Amino acid sequence: MIYFDKVTKKYADETRALDGVTFTIEPKEFVSIVGHSGAGKTTILKMILAEETPSTGSVFFESVNIHDLAPRLLNGYRRKIGTVFQDFRLLPHKTTFENVAFAMEVAGHTDEEIESDVPHVLELVDLGHKLWNFPHELSSGEKQRVAIARAIVNQPDVLIADEPTGNLDPISTFEIVQIFKKINDLGTTVILTTHNKGVIDFLKRRVITMDAGKIIRDDKHGHYIL
Amino acid sequence: MFWVNVKRVWRAGLINFWRNGFVSVASILVMSITLFVVGSLVFNNALLQSSLDDLKNKVDINVYFITTASEEDILTFKKTIESFPEVALVGYVSRDEALVQFKARHEDDQLILQALDEVGENPLNASLNIKAKDPSQYGSVADFLKQNPLMSQEGTPLIDKVNYSQNKAAIDRLNDIISSSRKSNLARTLVLILASLAVAFNTIRLAIYVTREEISVMRLVGASKTYIRGPFIVVGLIYGLVSALLAIIAFYPITYWFGPLFYPLPVFLTKDVVSELHLFQYYISNFVQIALIIVGCGLALGATSSFLAVRRYLKV
Numbered sequence: 269m270i271y272f273d274k275v276t277k278k279y280a281d282e283t284r285a286l287d288g289v290t291f292t293i294e295p296k297e298f299v300s301i302v303g304h305s306g307a308g309k310t311t312i313l314k315m316i317l318a319e320e321t322p323s324t325g326s327v328f329f330e331s332v333n334i335h336d337l338a339p340r341l342l343n344g345y346r347r348k349i350g351t352v353f354q355d356f357r358l359l360p361h362k363t364t365f366e367n368v369a370f371a372m373e374v375a376g377h378t379d380e381e382i383e384s385d386v387p388h389v390l391e392l393v394d395l396g397h398k399l400w401n402f403p404h405e406l407s408s409g410e411k412q413r414v415a416i417a418r419a420i421v422n423q424p425d426v427l428i429a430d431e432p433t434g435n436l437d438p439i440s441t442f443e444i445v446q447i448f449k450k451i452n453d454l455g456t457t458v459i460l461t462t463h464n465k466g467v468i469d470f471l472k473r474r475v476i477t478m479d480a481g482k483i484i485r486d487d488k489h490g491h492y493i494l
Numbered sequence: 495m496f497w498v499n500v501k502r503v504w505r506a507g508l509i510n511f512w513r514n515g516f517v518s519v520a521s522i523l524v525m526s527i528t529l530f531v532v533g534s535l536v537f538n539n540a541l542l543q544s545s546l547d548d549l550k551n552k553v554d555i556n557v558y559f560i561t562t563a564s565e566e567d568i569l570t571f572k573k574t575i576e577s578f579p580e581v582a583l584v585g586y587v588s589r590d591e592a593l594v595q596f597k598a599r600h601e602d603d604q605l606i607l608q609a610l611d612e613v614g615e616n617p618l619n620a621s622l623n624i625k626a627k628d629p630s631q632y633g634s635v636a637d638f639l640k641q642n643p644l645m646s647q648e649g650t651p652l653i654d655k656v657n658y659s660q661n662k663a664a665i666d667r668l669n670d671i672i673s674s675s676r677k678s679n680l681a682r683t684l685v686l687i688l689a690s691l692a693v694a695f696n697t698i699r700l701a702i703y704v705t706r707e708e709i710s711v712m713r714l715v716g717a718s719k720t721y722i723r724g725p726f727i728v729v730g731l732i733y734g735l736v737s738a739l740l741a742i743i744a745f746y747p748i749t750y751w752f753g754p755l756f757y758p759l760p761v762f763l764t765k766d767v768v769s770e771l772h773l774f775q776y777y778i779s780n781f782v783q784i785a786l787i788i789v790g791c792g793l794a795l796g797a798t799s800s801f802l803a804v805r806r807y808l809k810v
Contacts, residue, residue: 317714340718347716357711361513373502374717376495418715 269295269457270316270426275325277311277481285311287481288325293459295425298452300468301461302492303478309461311481313428316459317349318342347375350419350456354431356411358403358418364390365399368418375422389417393447409440416447426457433464445470465492499721507728517701518733524697525737525792526744528690532791533741535683536784537749540776542679546672553629553665556657557639558619561589563652565620571644572622578638580631585623592618619654630669632658691795698733698799702726702807709807719808726800734796738789745784749773 270293277286286308293299301309314320315327318334326333329345337345358367368386377385390396393413403411412432419427429448433441445467452458462468468475468491475490476483485493511518559568565588576584587595593616600606610617626632636658644652658665702709705726712722753773777784 319714343716343718345716346714351714357707357714359708359711361510361708370712370717371715374712374715374721378498 269293269297269330270459271328272312272315273326273328275315275322275327277308277315277320278323284481286315286322289481289483290325291476291483291486293457295457296452296455298449298458298471298473299460299476300471300473300490301459301476301478302463302468306480307478308481309478310430312478313351313430313459313461316426316428317346317351343374347422348425350416350422350424350427352412352415352419352427352429352432354434356403356408356415356435358411358414360403363400363402364395364406364414367403367414368421371418371421377422385421386417389421390414392420393417394443407440408435409437409443412436412440412444413447416444416451420451420456424456426459427451428459430461431463432460433462433467438466441467442470468492499724503721503724504728506725507732510725511729511732514701514729517704518729521697521701521733522737522740525694525733525795526740528694528795529737529741529788529792530744531686531690533745533784533788535686536787537773537776539679539683540780541773542675546675549668549672550629551625553625553632553661553668555624555626555632555635555639555661557622557624558654558656559621559644559652560654561617561619563620563644567644567652568620568622575622575624575635575638578635580626580628580634581624582627583625585625587621587623589616589618589620592616592621629665629672632661632665636662694795695799695802698730698796699803702800702803706807709804713808722808723801723804726804727797730796730798730800731793732796734792734794735789737796738785738792741788741792742785745777749777753777 272289272291275286275289276284278284289308289312301312303309311320315322316329316334318337321335327335329348334342334345359370362370365386368389369382372382372385387396387399390399393416395410395413395417398406398410403414406414412435416432419429427448432448433444436444441464448458448460449471460467472489475485475487475492477485477487477490477493568586572584572586575581596618597607597610624635626635636656639653639656639658709722
């Protein structure tokens with residue numbers, strides 16, 4: 269489904285964020301990417317989102333080189349990917365409902381579909397009672413659940429999450445990880461970056477370990493080893 | 495789907511405008527000042543034009559005929575001059591009318607009136623008063639008068655004198671003033687408009703700068719550039735419209751109460767120049783044009799500023 273082929277990302281100051289990275293992610297996999305800060309975890313996610321382009325090498329999604337996509341097709345491609353960030357990145361002037369509805373609007377859904385699907389998805393993340401709250405009225409865990417609802421509302425093929433539990437307390441972290449597992453069980457590929465040993469050890473799924481832009485381990489049922 | 499998106503873009507724009515209350519108010523205030531400056535320049539141009547027109551109307555050439563010139567010859571000559579494209583108006587003052595006007599002018603000066611009685615017959619000349627369409631054209635009219643003097647059948651000149659040479663210095667100076675006033679006014683207008691536009695543009699850019707994170711999130715969710723840009727342009731249009739309405743409303747009391755202070759312009763402040771123009775009346779009689787200019791500038795400024803400011807953050 270996703271294939272990184274000898275991807276290197278070099279910045280103007282010669283720093284290598286990625287150095288000849290090659291790996292494949294199959295459909296319905298749950299992959300965690302771990303490593304120290306600056307190891308290249310977030311750069312991999314940015315490559316998948318086409319937010320960054322490789323200096324050399326290619327990134328394929330379903331056999332298409334995503335960095336060759338025309339801007340119009342890029343929007344369609346990004347709608348196949350749900351994204352969750354550590355800092356939530358909700359739209360601050362939109363309510364919970366509107367934040368999730370926005371993702372459906374840009375995907376071309378009708379108002380009727382939005383009216384019926386958004387409350388349903390927010391129920392799934394246990395936020396059915398906070399439809400009309402603004403982000404500043406929510407706790408960190410609730411904000412992250414809104415971000416997950418926004419990420420999954422269009423039923424994406426892949427859900428990527430960049431340190432999604434980084435700003436959460438242990439209880440919220442556990443709830444969020446449970447939601448990711450449930451999403452993966454329903455057939456969505458999940459790619460997660462994290463520093464949280466507890467999360468990795470709890471998941472018992474594939475773990476890619478990175479250091480200085482290179483993959484140093486790739487374990488099918490890995491543990492957090494750094 | 496197109497109309498659904500249009501509806502969503504407008505709805506999102508209106509909601510953003512309302513929810514970003516403080517930023518909206520600040521942007522509107524700055525844009526109102528900008529549009530007020532633009533409107534003031536319209537008034538400034540009108541005042542300058544009116545002042546220059548008043549001055550131009552004061553300038554003329556008088557052709558004085560000898561006392562023996564017949565009225566028929568003078569009127570024929572008048573018709574010839576009237577046919578020139580440079581000439582706007584030619585007025586004839588007969589000897590009798592000149593005498594009446596002279597007496598009226600000096601009714602309080604017994605010495606002059608007594609002297610006039612002693613002369614016996616009317617000593618005053620008939621004259622033609624010539625007004626050109628533009629002060630710069632008096633030279634060519636004067637040249638014609640010099641090269642084609644009106645002659646009697648006996649071949650004696652019927653023109654006693656033409657006062658162009660006496661007025662020439664004043665006319666030349668007036669032409670210089672008109673020309674330099676127009677140039678400096680144009681430069682002032684451009685500088686003020688550019689400065690105001692820069693201020694308004696930066697205000698909107700700042701308002702959009704605080705939302706740059708939102709824009710990148712919208713891009714990552716898969717929104718097209720047009721879909722992201724749309725609500726910002728709607729907000730820009732609302733800023734422009736509301737600011738224009740505020741500026742238009744503000745001009746009503748300002749022109750009413752302060753209008754008389756602004757005319758005549760200090761540079762033309764002379765006893766002879768009496769204003770025909772009152773700013774308030776000018777505002778009321780040209781309300782539609784002025785309102786259209788201000789609203790048009792407001793909408794264009796708001797939409798263009800938003801368009802350019804958002805473009806910068808769309809490169810994700």
